[in-house]
Amino acid sequence: MNNDDTPHPGWLGPWLKGFPASQSPIPIADIGRRGWTLQGAELPTPLAVVRQRALAHNIAWMQEFAAARGVLLAPHGKTTMSPELFRRQLDAGAWGLTFANVHQLRLGLAAGVRRALIANQVINAAELAELLELRRRHPGLELAFFVDSQAQLDLLAAHWAVLGANEARLDVLIELGTSRCGVREHGPALALARSLKTHPALQLRGIGFYEGLQVAGDSEPDRMLMQQWQARVEALLTDIETEGLIEVQPLWLSGGGSALFDLVAPVIAGRPGRLGLLRSGCYVCHDHAHYGRYMQAMDARMGTPLGTPSLQPALEVWTQVLSCPEPGLALLNAGRRDLSFDQGWPVPVWHLSGGKRAKAPAGWQVTGLNDQHAYLRWDPTEADGPAVGECVALGPSHPCTTFDKWAWMAIVDEDDHVVDAITTQFS
Incomplete structure (x- = not known):
């Protein structure tokens, strides 16, 4: 060269x-x-x-953490957007990867990802068309993205009709939220689940949420925060399952940034018929300040012995x-x-x-x-x-x-x- x-x-x-x-x-x-x-x-x-050494330690430590807590790792690929790190995470046992948009997903698939979440809303025709093309190009791809409004469902139904798509519907998770995207109230979330039952393009696969913008870094408020999230998630799951609105099994339940994953894991932990998918991504290289402070609080909650590397x-x-x-x-x-x-x-x-x-x-x-x-x-x-x-x-x-x-x-x-x-x- x-x-x-x-x-x-x-x-x-x-x-x-x-x-x-x-x-x-x-x-x-x-x-x-x-x-x-x-x-x-x-x-x-x-x-x-x-x-x-730290990189290898973090990947192994987080995989062991997930296994011990009964959850699967779907690390957020947007943290690094590195195909070499994607491969290391998958080789260590990650269930799949999470992405923020369809463009990132495409790059992840090229790196060998075959199970993925898009932890964001898909709304336009070009993205929908690309998702269909990626699914055709990668048989067996397991994929879901977030929905949080009837307006989004209506847009995607219209795009589906224009595309003339005549194939299996795409899986979605209803996103619950408080300060960013996500349905704010139980009633509208359940209404979305009912709408998805007859939607031409989409079918309900589960529920997702992101707690990171509310984290205090103080154990008691953070425990209370996750108790509120658990009550909210379980209430919606109960109604969805009672009405038989989930058509695809197992159900996917996903949460987790990188600041509170020890308290998120019990909320999403796998139960019969459910997969708990933890989306933490920054663990792969961690940091020297911001997440380091949160990790100190997590170590204290988990009872990590002083001097033991997390x-x-x-x-x-x-x-x-x-x-x-x-x-x-x-x-x-x-x-x-x-x-x-x-x-x-x-x-x-x-x-x-x-x-x-x-x-x-x-x-x-x-x-x-x-x-x-x-x-x-x-x-x-x-x-x-x-x-x-x-x-x-x-x-x-x-x-x-x-x-x-x-x-x-x-x-x-x-x-x-x-x-x-x-x-x-x-x-």
Whole structure:
């Protein structure tokens, strides 16, 4: 392959941020043979990396958690949109994957997904037509999406008629909600279930919900929250089953973001004739702040012994110091184009001191981001700062919106050697 700047599927090359500009393109599978290391001079910064050991631990831990709680994992693929990570999750035993739209589903199917949820509303004719085409192209595909209004059902019936579809109806879950999408009251939700009984395009498969926008991070309010959700879900299920409105078995019951999955699992846990599908996605790389705080509360509720690893932060963005223009301030060469900032600033995790990786001093903190700069501050009377040119690794708070800023990420071992890579498909 020529050393050019043209993207090639399945290859990494200098068209990608973080890839060495002077290196020839290489297949993803070959990156571990290059001998690259975070302590070396081969890799430019900023550079997104995933810790191999933490990644493997998180995938195995979450799979064990789900099995112990009687639920199945349908991790949200929008977190990473990485075919390599999809494969790792499926190989570890995930039931399937969840997506936010039909476009993401199509990419997931190309990566080998054969069971899927679209945890969102499908409303337009183009999406409906694509779902039908994807189902034809992938025989045996198990798929359902969310519905939450009669208006949506009417639109899809009209689209179905225009398409002239003459095949099996598509499965849907009624979404219950409070502050985002989702039916607000029991009566309208039951009315939707009755409408689906005779709908030309859709058939009822189960119920879905998302509790994440209401999480307090405090155990007692969060327990009360999930008790309310359980009462609401069970009331609707009772009426649906009493009236015989479920035509497809087993029934799918799905919930769960990444902040409260220990309390969500009992609400959806599998019973005869039901599958509980947990949609948590951020567990795969966890984070260094936002979900880390929620995990502390979950560990306390689950009685996890102190020092016993539950989920571990696996994602880092390595940067270098561009300038130290005044005491207590360093400007790093990564910013909003490289790191998430929607759930808090990134956290200094490591720095290279004397060519060796060391923990970042406790007094270091990122106080802001520009497009290409991070503001690292410390009290110069209490701690030393990094020098110009020194590497500083930042741990994102909320991994989702860091993944979408990188087309590839290096996977590194505990000695900081690059051993593998993943790609993402956000665009």
